[in-house]
Amino acid sequence: MTDTSKTVLSIAGLRKSFGANEVLRGIDLAASDGDVISMIGASGSGKSTLLRCIPMLEIPDAGTVGVGEDRVSPRGGRLTRAEEATVRRMRCQLGFVFQNFNLWPHRTVLENVIEAPLFVQGRARSEAVDEAMALLDKVGLAAKRDAYPAHLSGGQQQRVAIARALAQHPRAILFDEPTSALDPELVGEVLKVIRSLAEEGRTMLIVTHEMGFAREVSSRVVFLHQGHIEEDGTPAEVFGAPKSERARAFLASHF
């Protein structure tokens, strides 16, 4: 039997509390190869926590997270030794792009991009450099290879962060509000790069407040409200005809 819609990322029954604050209340979400899922929702609804639970940067209290063939179901907010090994494999298959770029400040652009290929994946330096240069070219920053992050604009730093994520050959890329920290005039250059990745068929989960962008590039849109997925559908469904009152109110305040 041929598998036409290969599941890259799967989340089932995910729960996470911080003390008495129940932040994720049973999340089910799966991404197939090539899916671009935008996640929208008010501040505090649990979007970042959900994203952070995928690579177990936050360890969920219950539920299962799967990446490719690997999956873990941690219990009680901790990982066993065996689960830790699985999580390391899962992380290697994911790329992350955060709001604040998180580049190494004392390393050049090129060094930032080759770091994981060299030291995590153990690839040969010349091969890592060649590929990093191709990726920097793709995000329009080959000429900045020897610059330090502090000498780049926020938009350029974020494009380096995207090149760095791609250098790991991820099966899926997770973005947490990749343009929220940028001056408005720099948002477009970063969205353009993410759009080009969508056109290449990359699997991505993108937390964003850029509704026009989400509508245009996503195969699916998920609306999170107080730790529940309240809407999950095509952009036309979620933006055009939201079922829940809360989604209607949220969208009304964002257009």
Ligand code: ADP
């Ligand atoms: P969003 O990204 O949708 O704005 P978050 O996932 O950042 O939402 O936060 C959801 C809730 O979880 C908020 O009430 C926030 O204060 C709380 N929270 C997030 N991370 C932590 C943490 N590490 N410790 C305690 N509370 C947290």
Ligand code: MG
């Ligand atoms: Mg957040």
